Amino acid sequence: MSEFPQDSILVVLTADAEGQLEKPAAELLGGAAEIGSPVALVLAAGSADAAAEKAAELGATATLTAAVTEGNLGTAAVDAVAAAAELTAPDAVLVPNTLDGRDIAGRYAVRSGSAVSVDATGLERDSEGIVAGHSVYGGGYTASSAPTFGAPIVTVRLGAIEARAEAQSANTQALDVADSGKRSAAIDSFEAVVETSSRPELRGAQKVVSGGRGVGSEESFELVGDFADTLGAAVGASRAAVDAGYIAQSHQVGQTGVSVSPQLYVALGISGAIQHKAGMQTSKTIVAVNKDGEAPIFDIADFGVVGDLFKVVPQAIESLNENKS
């Protein structure tokens, strides 16, 4: 049995159906390396070899692999986290702040009696232990949280941590996991959403062009996509646009959608309701096109055009294309 570093940070990662390590791995291992020695726990239904190798490449000083039964919703993963934490006695457990990640973190926190910090946007270590940074109320406030004692369970917001860890040599072992026998739900089937577009992913994008109710229809939403393509941006939307069926919910920006913080955020036909602002007001530069000069989006826009988006946007696209050629 190998020894684990005193300052181990356990990072809970999942391998997808093809055995590939999920995307947040780089950020989580990067964040872990800032506050201690990253130890990865890779949960995999099939072979974990490729994912474990990748984890080392991304900075895991040691990697534990655990087989989770396909189709089990949540409890098998929690059993594995419990076994890994017992083995490594970490200073913190990091989990991606996704639906599955929050479920695992929540259950494990209850099982182990640990304090939990949700949706961390930064990680630090001070003389007393690990401190999680948060962006609260849509970025209007910053806060930090820490446990009264013990190792905290922290879910980490995707796209928030920029640090990346140095590659390590592979050091993998399979973990023995005792079944807790907890009642669980079943995943009866899974349908992958195939992203056919070559556009950047919304979360973590450097540029975002979003459309709102003012875009008016699913057909005219193509204009939002065209502008996004001209700028090399991801496509976002307001909840009103999602509710109206112009675009899939995964593109929703805001309090109950994705939080983005890009270099450039363009809001087209979006009024700027507080719940929308909550997901984008920390963007570096905000540009808005709205025919209502009083729309609240202009209060936070660095550059605003009061006008009809169906006139302004095609002209902007044309003008940008001319400059390029």
Added chain:
Amino acid sequence: MIGSVWTRSTDGNQPPVDYETKVSLQLELLHEPKESSLKIAVLVKEVPDTYGDRKLNLETGLADRGASEAVLDEIGERALEVALTQKDSDGDTEVTVISMAPDTATATIRKGLAMGADNAVHVADESLAGADLGLTAEVLAAALRRGEYDLVVTGNVSTDGNGGMIPAMLAEHLDYPHVTGLSTVELADGKVAGTRGVEGGQQQVSAELPAVISITEALPEARFPNFKGIMAAKKKPFEVISLSDLDIDAEDQSVARSIMVTVAEKPPREAGEKVVDEGNGGVELAEYLTKNRLA
């Protein structure tokens, strides 16, 4: 639940059941629910209205509840709608709204009764101000244990806390399966099933009851309470309990809690340049982007 209310009143440990509650409980006893009918608990939360400006108190790091109006969280209303839809199709379904909230939240919770829930349980205790997720889950789990519910329905994330972790925490406490983030819900034959959106796709998931589910805003908006509902709500059982009723000590130092160590307000953004399109707005927009190396 009725049975347990009577036991509680004899053990002397509990607050007396008030007259109104007693009468309605006796009335309910006359119509013994069918065995098959479900007992559903819906967790609702009072939150600052997000249409106003939400404020954090910079001394305590807690929501400044005085600074904006309090409302029933929209996602909690949708969760209640899921339960009420079930009650529409099976009238014997019993729906309880449960909330952990300051004692000033009565009117907000009563809205759930006005919408059609049968009864309410309000956990109010001064020592819960600033409760972290761990304590909140412990308290809600204890409140749920008293009712032996077949199904616990919650929103996926609250508007203010934005944690989204309570449903799984409750499931662990109660040893129920958790079925979180549902955008559709079907209840039949002692099972709950639905669609669960995850990174990269959609799962079809199911669990045997009893279970905890959380729902997303893809589910329908809640019905409005009508006049009849509002009047009826005044007579529905509304139980207020404290932590001593649940045998929980909020100040127990032997349990690890998460605490806020710093909180700071960010300076608000300022409005920049605004041009009115007079036929050249698109060109001006393109120029702004190019000039700032954003094109």
